Each structure stands twice: as C-alpha cells, then as structure tokens.
Amino acid sequence: MSSTRTTRSASDPIARIAREDFGWSSLLPGQREAIESAAAGRDTLLVLATGGGKSAVYQIAGAERGGVVLVVSPLVALQADQLASIEAAPAAPPAVAVNSAQGASAVARAWERIDEGGPLYVLLAPEQLAKEENVARLAAAGVSLLVVDEAHCVSSWGHDFRPDYLRLADVRRELGDPPVLAMTATASGPVRDEIIERLRMHDPEVQVHGVDRPEIRLVVHRHESENEKRAAVVEEARSWTAPGLVYVATRKETEVYAAEIAAEGRRVAAYHAGLKVSERKVVHEQWRQGELDVVVATSAFGMGIDRGDVRFVLHATTTESLDAYYQEIGRAGRDGEPATGALHYRAEDLGLRRFFAKRSVDKAALRVVWAAVTSQPGVSIAELAEALGKPARTVSRIVNDLADADLLETGAGLRATSEVSGDAAVRAVKEAIASRERIAESRLSMMRAYAETTHCRRRVLLDYFGVESEEWCGNCDGCERREAAFEHAVQEAPADAPLSVDEAVEHREWGAGTVMSVEADRATIFFESEGYKVLSFAALETGVLREREDASA
Known part of the structure; x- marks a missing residue:
C-alpha cells in the first residue's frame, strides 16, 4: 500500500487491522469508506479501478466482522492470487479455497475447516453454490459477510455475464441474509442498478472511486482491411520494449498474432480458454515472474492478472462493451506510470461481436x-x-x-x-x-461511439460510467488532434479572417460548434453532433453558418 496516504491512529480499528493483521501502513483512496460500510453490516457496492485494492476491502472488513467471510470469485486463478495474499499477511485470519482444480482430499480438508467456523475466509466459485449441501454447511458455519467479487458478472448489462451468479440472491437467503459486499472494477449506471437488483441488496452504500485512469493514453487506429490491421497491431507490439498485452477475438488469432510478434525476438505467449489448465497456469506464472514480454490473449486472460509494469494494452478488435474495454486497458499502468491503451478498429469487427451475442433455444x-x-x-x-x-x-x-x-x-x-x-x-x-x-x-453501439468519436475519448468513457470530467483530458488522440489544430491555427490564421480560433458558431443543420483552425478561405470547426468539418467562409455569407450571439456564455 502507498506510504503517501495518511495513516490513522492506533485507536482506529480499521487502521489497526490493516497494519497489524496485513502489514499495510495506510489505505488507498476509496478503500476506507467501503470498509467502514461493510464492517458495519450494510450492503455495499464498490466500484474501484483495477489496481485500487478491492481485495483489501473485503479482507479488512471481514477481519473486523469475524465469522466466516464467503468470497464468491469466478476464476480459480483469481482465488489462488487472493489466497496467497491472505496467507502471506502477518496475522490475517486463515483462508481456504474450494474449486474444481483441487483434489478430493484438499476439498475435504477445506470443508472440515469450514465446519469449524470463523474467523475464516472461504473462497469459492459460484457453481459450488449450486450444490445444496455446500450451502447448508456454509449456513451452519455462520457466514458474517457475503463478498461478490467481479460483481458485474451478475448483470445482463455487464460485459462478463455469468448465469451462475443469478443464484446468489437465493443463496444469500439460505445463508441467513448476511450483508453483501459487491465489488467490481468497472460498472456503468445500468450495471450498478442491476447488480443491486439481482443481489437484492438492501439500501446499499454505493462507492465509486478511481474510475479515471489519467496515466493511460487512449488511442484508436482505424483500418480499412483485416490484413492492414493485423500488420499494424504486430508492428506496434514489436515497437514496445516494455511488457504489454494484446487482446484478440478468437483462439486461432492468439496463435497467429503471437507467432508474428515473437518473430522479432520478443518473449511472447498465446493464451485462451482452450489451453489445458496446466498450460494456462504456466503462462500465468511466466507473466507474473516477468518471463514474458507480451501475452496475446482472448478475454479469458484478465481477472486476477496482477503486474504493475504493463506499459501497453492493444486491442486487435473491439470488445463487446465499454465496460470490458476499460477493464482490459486498466491492466496497463497499475504502477501509476504512463501507459497506452490502443484500439485497432474496423467497423466490420462489430459484426463478429454480434455473432458471439446470438443465442438459440433448444x-x-x-x-x-x-x-x-x-x-x-x-x-x-x-x-x-x-x-x-x-x-x-x-x-x-x-x-x-x-x-x-x-x-x-x-x-x-x-x-x-x-x-x-x-x-x-x-x-x-x-x-x-x-x-x-x-x-x-x-x-456495441456505445463501443462504436467511443471508437468513432472525434472528441475527447476519455470524456466518452467517463460519461458512460457517470463520472464528471473535464471537456478535454489532454492524454488521448482526440485531444492531440485538437492541440495540433490550435498550433496550426496560430501559425496559419490570416489577420483579416472573418472567424477566429476558439470562436463559437452555429450551423443551420449541425448546431453549435467551435472554430478549431482558420486558413485563407476556410475554417475547421468542431461540431458536437458531427465532429470536425471544414467549411468555406462562403457559408457565413449564405447564412448556413453564423457567429453565435451567446459566444461569451
């Protein structure tokens, strides 16, 4: 944990648990409010950016509450990371995991420990709760806090919907209705609302922190053909000397891209859900240990991947939502240093996402x-x-x-x-x-809006997540184009031009706009509804374009 945060006094139980039980001298922004709410027994929804310390929230709140803290987590790898973190803490309560990757004897030992009751963290996948005997044993052990990690999985609006999560509200009732702490890195307004509804949360405390990641430069590269796009992705991945991730749409593409990127001597691995468990584990470990420069993956490579020095995340295709995209690029720059999230975009790629979304009924x-x-x-x-x-x-x-x-x-x-x-x-x-x-x-429509905007990309993202932001962030390609237009305008604008840079105008069809640059006979104008347009000064003479009277407003 960052040593730059203010450390609470020893009389503060949350600060004491953080320091004595887990060895953390201070808390990160957004953690304390959620810990206090969950520890007090109030249903809590926490949206905290990747790398913001969500696990610490349930660990400290659970230690404060005592009893059995049930942590529902969707991936075995994610459970393993969290289990290792708890076991490495100086005086944290014990923890066990129950999942399909364990042998029968390990599962039996875990349940024997659960039967003894708390204090104890129990990490398991949601499908384990489909077994009635498991729910009954947990209820008998006394669950004091139900933690739903990656809570967006419960939402139809979410980017990683998992039907097994739909059972959690019923499971909660069978457990005696313990308070719920739902956590996710990215959740727009509709996703947050559905999480609350699906988990039947009672008057929840909703905490949204650290959604903005200003250190990540946002870029979109548009391509006309698949071959052009693939060549550009490979070239960009090869150009980096720092670690990074490349996300693709299909299992086959992971192998194709990995082979081409590795041709330049980079240490590259492909990752997808079709690999054997042992093969996926090797890639995970090599990535964590810094033995790989690039992982080319489907969305299967993600949750629980903890590496701070990732400098770039490239997408060779669109994701199914802005929620998914922002979570995936959020794996870059977790150390707070500058990083890049780049989308290589063809509008045709949206059709593949539509195909993936189709379902049939038997x-x-x-x-x-x-x-x-x-x-x-x-x-x-x-x-x-x-x-x-x-x-x-x-x-x-x-x-x-x-x-x-x-x-x-x-x-x-x-x-x-x-x-x-x-x-x-x-x-x-x-x-x-x-x-x-x-x-x-x-x-998908929102994803397309992000990819095709001529405005500030970060503004599009943060508006989607309901977070107030500046009009221009200064760290995306949209802002870079705007700054370049200003520089060009200063150099090229004629002294007697009828319009000036930054002047407010009104177009008969496109509405309000702002002059971005001025040349001898024309101006480049940014319209909120249409993006950048180049208009001749004749538009002023015909009345199609006029100076706004409320320009000073």
Whole structure:
C-alpha cells in the first residue's frame, strides 16, 4: 500500500487491522469508506479501478466482522492470487479455497475447516453454490459477510455475464441474509442498478472511486482491411520494449498474432480458454515472474492478472462493451506510470461481436426440464440431470435461462415461481434471450461511439460510467488532434479572417460548434453532433453558418 496516504491512529480499528493483521501502513483512496460500510453490516457496492485494492476491502472488513467471510470469485486463478495474499499477511485470519482444480482430499480438508467456523475466509466459485449441501454447511458455519467479487458478472448489462451468479440472491437467503459486499472494477449506471437488483441488496452504500485512469493514453487506429490491421497491431507490439498485452477475438488469432510478434525476438505467449489448465497456469506464472514480454490473449486472460509494469494494452478488435474495454486497458499502468491503451478498429469487427451475442433455444430440452422441475419441487440440478439422462452442463444452462426469465428460484433446490405451460416457458425464455441480445446491441453501439468519436475519448468513457470530467483530458488522440489544430491555427490564421480560433458558431443543420483552425478561405470547426468539418467562409455569407450571439456564455 502507498506510504503517501495518511495513516490513522492506533485507536482506529480499521487502521489497526490493516497494519497489524496485513502489514499495510495506510489505505488507498476509496478503500476506507467501503470498509467502514461493510464492517458495519450494510450492503455495499464498490466500484474501484483495477489496481485500487478491492481485495483489501473485503479482507479488512471481514477481519473486523469475524465469522466466516464467503468470497464468491469466478476464476480459480483469481482465488489462488487472493489466497496467497491472505496467507502471506502477518496475522490475517486463515483462508481456504474450494474449486474444481483441487483434489478430493484438499476439498475435504477445506470443508472440515469450514465446519469449524470463523474467523475464516472461504473462497469459492459460484457453481459450488449450486450444490445444496455446500450451502447448508456454509449456513451452519455462520457466514458474517457475503463478498461478490467481479460483481458485474451478475448483470445482463455487464460485459462478463455469468448465469451462475443469478443464484446468489437465493443463496444469500439460505445463508441467513448476511450483508453483501459487491465489488467490481468497472460498472456503468445500468450495471450498478442491476447488480443491486439481482443481489437484492438492501439500501446499499454505493462507492465509486478511481474510475479515471489519467496515466493511460487512449488511442484508436482505424483500418480499412483485416490484413492492414493485423500488420499494424504486430508492428506496434514489436515497437514496445516494455511488457504489454494484446487482446484478440478468437483462439486461432492468439496463435497467429503471437507467432508474428515473437518473430522479432520478443518473449511472447498465446493464451485462451482452450489451453489445458496446466498450460494456462504456466503462462500465468511466466507473466507474473516477468518471463514474458507480451501475452496475446482472448478475454479469458484478465481477472486476477496482477503486474504493475504493463506499459501497453492493444486491442486487435473491439470488445463487446465499454465496460470490458476499460477493464482490459486498466491492466496497463497499475504502477501509476504512463501507459497506452490502443484500439485497432474496423467497423466490420462489430459484426463478429454480434455473432458471439446470438443465442438459440433448444425448445424440446427446455420443455422437458420445465416439466420435470414443476413436477418435482426442490429437485437439484444434479438429480435433474441424472433423471433426464442429460449432461449436467446442459441442464444447468437451461435452468439458468429459466431463472433469467424469472420462472425459477434456485436456492434450496429448484422451484418454479410461475405455473405456466411448457410452450409459455419457451416463449418467456426466448423473450429473455432477445432482451439480452438487445442489451448486447446497445453495448456495441456505445463501443462504436467511443471508437468513432472525434472528441475527447476519455470524456466518452467517463460519461458512460457517470463520472464528471473535464471537456478535454489532454492524454488521448482526440485531444492531440485538437492541440495540433490550435498550433496550426496560430501559425496559419490570416489577420483579416472573418472567424477566429476558439470562436463559437452555429450551423443551420449541425448546431453549435467551435472554430478549431482558420486558413485563407476556410475554417475547421468542431461540431458536437458531427465532429470536425471544414467549411468555406462562403457559408457565413449564405447564412448556413453564423457567429453565435451567446459566444461569451
């Protein structure tokens, strides 16, 4: 933790726990308010930028509350990082993890420790809570705080929606309704609202901190062809001597880009969900230890990747949302030093994202599952899969679709919330999926707006997240173009020109604008609705363009 922050007195229990239990001399901005709220037992939603210390919030709040602190975390790698952090602390409460990567004996030992009760941190994946016996054992142990890490996974509006997260509100009830601490690095207004609704948070304290990352320079490079784009991405990745990440859309592209970037002698690895667990683990460790210069990855490489010296994050394609994009570029510059987030953009890439967002419904399988659930209230997913002779993964996906359509509760067994026919259930699920696809299209529209803006890119991002900001940030390509236009205007503007730089004007069709540069017979004007336009002074004579009377306002 930064030594530049003010250290609280020894009489402050939060400062004492931070110092004595975890070895932290001070807290980072945004941590204290969330810790105080969660420790007091109030539902809390924390939006804190990547690298801002979200884990410390639940660790200190959990130590203050005592008991079993249940941490729901989506990735095994993320759990491993957090477990190692707790175990390395000088006097923190003990911690255990339960996940699919462990052997049976390790899982058994973890549950034996859980049965003993707190103080204890328990880290597990949401799918572990689909097992009723697990929820019952946790309830018996006494959960004092339910921590939902990467909470955007619960939101349809979020960029990493995980259906297993939909069960958490029902699980919370089965655990005795402990207070919830939901945490994420990026969440726009709609995402925050849905997190609160989906987790059934009661009068939550909402804390939003550190969303702006001014040290990251924001750039978009537009390309006409796929080959041109790939060559530009490879060239930019090769040009850096510092560590960086390159995000691509498909597993195949990770291998293609990695091979081309590595041709210049850079230490490069490809990473995607199709690799074996052991192979992914090797890449994780090599990256953490500084043994790799560049990782070319799909979005599977992300949460829990902790390395402070990343100087660039390149995207060879658009992400599905600004939430996802900002979280991924947020892995650069975590040490506070200058970094770059660059998007290599083709409008055609948005079509691939639309394809990924499409879903179909297996109507026959859904009717069978719905009939079984309505005839056997309280049945578990495992029992249902066995009775129907279907893979548990298939049944789980259908159950999640039914829950998303508000037809099922998934707490202590599966229970229908509505008495409708199989055909009606199919229609409800199809409507829910269609709604999700509309949301996905809306997210893509915002991504396109960012990529194609001629204004300040940071302003577009921060407006999306509901954070007030300056009109121009001074550290993006939009601001650089504006500054260059001003410099050109100072050098080239004729003394008798009818317009001057920074003058406010009004266009008959495009509305309000600001003069950016002036030449002998024309001016470059920035219109909020249209971007940059070059107009001849004849537009003034015809009345199409006029000087604004409220120019001083």
